[in-house]
Amino acid sequence: MRRLPGLRQAAFSLVELLTVVVVIGALAAIAIPSYQSYIERTKRSQAMQDIHVLSLAIEQYYIANAGYPPNLAALGGNLPLTDPWGNAYRYLGINVKPPPSTGEVRRDKNLNPLNSDYDLYSMGPDGLTQKQLTAAKARDDIVRAGNGGFIGTAADH
Numbered sequence: 001m002r003r004l005p006g007l008r009q010a011a012f013s014l015v016e017l018l019t020v021v022v023v024i025g026a027l028a029a030i031a032i033p034s035y036q037s038y039i040e041r042t043k044r045s046q047a048m049q050d051i052h053v054l055s056l057a058i059e060q061y062y063i064a065n066a067g068y069p070p071n072l073a074a075l076g077g078n079l080p081l082t083d084p085w086g087n088a089y090r091y092l093g094i095n096v097k098p099p100p101s102t103g104e105v106r107r108d109k110n111l112n113p114l115n116s117d118y119d120l121y122s123m124g125p126d127g128l129t130q131k132q133l134t135a136a137k138a139r140d141d142i143v144r145a146g147n148g149g150f151i152g153t154a155a156d157h
Helices: 014-065
Strands: 090-093 118-122 142-145 150-153
Touching: 014 118, 014 142, 014 150
Parallel strands: none
Antiparallel strands: 090 118, 118 142, 142 150
């Protein structure tokens, strides 16, 4: 087959196509984990904000009713009752009559209770938890500790 003078082939070579595929793959290998990390940080931040909002609602309930609510549903209103991972926020009134058994209260690494008023936490991304914060299943939980002085991951407490 003869080529006409002045006409050029208008297709990509196999090497050019493979180079583009490799570059796209390398960019995806960098971008996807960064994006997933960003999404998890955003969810953790949202859970911390939700716990703060719930804490304020619980304190308002305490002032209005001279006691802590029996559960989060008793707070009413338009409050977040599920965390960003789709699990219900956990609440346990501690300074209530009758008080809960000591086995239900969350504890820090020294086995001291996290709070003396109430426990409020998210089970984190894995949806699993244990009462002591140093336990493997509790390390990713978002907790309220020190009677509200700390809200963050159990690993950071």
